[in-house]
Amino acid sequence: MREKITAFFTKGILFIVAIPAIVLPLLCIGYIFLKGIGAINIDLFMGNYSPAEQYSMAGGDGIKGEITGTLLLALLSTTMALPLAIGLACWHNLSANKKMRRTVTAILHLLQGLPPLVVGLCALLLLVLWLKWGISLLAGAVVLAVIVFPIMVIIFIHAIERIPKGQLESARSLGLGEFDVITRVWLPVAWPHMLTGILLAMARSMAETAPILFTAVVFSGIDWPSSIFEPVTSLQTHIFFLAQEAVDERSMDVAWGSGLVLVLMTLSLTMVSSFMRRFYK
Structure with missing residues (x-):
């Protein structure tokens, strides 16, 4: 009886603690919606080309260019990180000894904890200024690849570790x-599990x-970059600029609408990855 009461209060406390996180x-999300x-x-x-809004921050070509740039950066960065992440995950599970595994895992968690702002400043100095790539799609994709690389490797390592060891022994x-x-x-x-990591x-x-x-963006005026060395x-950043500099109500409406679109895009990828993880479990 005492154990049941203790378990009941423990679950209740954990539930209360979890409420704010949920x-x-x-x-x-509801407020943004x-x-x-x-x-x-x-x-x-x-876009809206009415005379009243033609020169405001809410006018212009709409956010189709911003959506395109966001997708290009996401696709190119994950494509860059993918082969390296697969290679390191396979090496970690196949060739590394226990000490090296712990070292690699610690480095990955360290990279995962680096502030993105610091990574961006390093990329500014190295890629934009020193290598003279300028503000470009390539520079932005590289810095994002550095950020998502440890995430992909950790997920890939866990995906490979889920494979029964009997399959490896049979193959050998x-x-x-x-x-x-x-x-x-x-x-x-x-x-299938790696694909969920790619989506995340x-x-x-x-x-x-x-x-x-x-490293990568300008405020407006580009729907599709002519090369990877173009911004x-x-x-x-569109939301950031609007929130910082907009002075009219319409511009703030565009900022909230853009924020909702971005939230829906990220939530869609997260939900698809969660569905795939459960489907293939």
């Missing part, structure tokens, strides 16, 4: 080398503002 994000839903219309995406008993084990056993089995990495890259603010626009 309620506060839902309240934030209420503020932004009124701005969702065709003009938000395609058939005479398969390490490369064949990776390409014929690990990747086909772990790929894309969602993370869409949420970053400071790194690309220094882009993004929803994150």
Whole structure:
């Protein structure tokens, strides 16, 4: 009886502690939805060229260019990080001893904890100024790849560790080398879980503002970059600029609408990754 009472109070305390972690994000999302839903219309995406708004921060070409830039940065950064993340995850599970595994894991968690602002400043000095790439899609994609790389590696490591060891032993008993084990056993089995990691990495890259603010974006005027060495626009920085500099109500409506679009994009990727993880479990 005493154990049941203790378990009951323990669960109750944990539930009370968990309430803010559940309620506060839902309240934030709900507030963004209420503020932004009124701005969702065709003009938000395609632009409004009425004389009254032609020269305001709310006018111009809409946010289609910002959506394009956000997707390009997310896709290019995850594509850059993907082969390196797969290679390191496979090496971690196949070739590394326990001491090296602990060292690699510690380094990955250290990289994951680096402030994005610091990473962006380093990229500004190294890529934009020293290598003279300028403010460009490539520079922004590289800095985002550095940020999402440890996330992808950690998820890939866990995905490979979920594979039954009997499959590895069976493959080796058939005479398969390490490369064949990776390409014929690990990747086909772990790929669905790896795909969830890729989607989560894309969602993370869409949420970053400071790194690309220094390396990749301009405020407006670009729907599609002519090359990877051209700057882009993004929803994150578009919202930032509007919130900092807008002086009219319409511009703030556009900021809230853009924020809602960005939240829906990131939530969609997160929900798809969660669905896939449960589907393939």
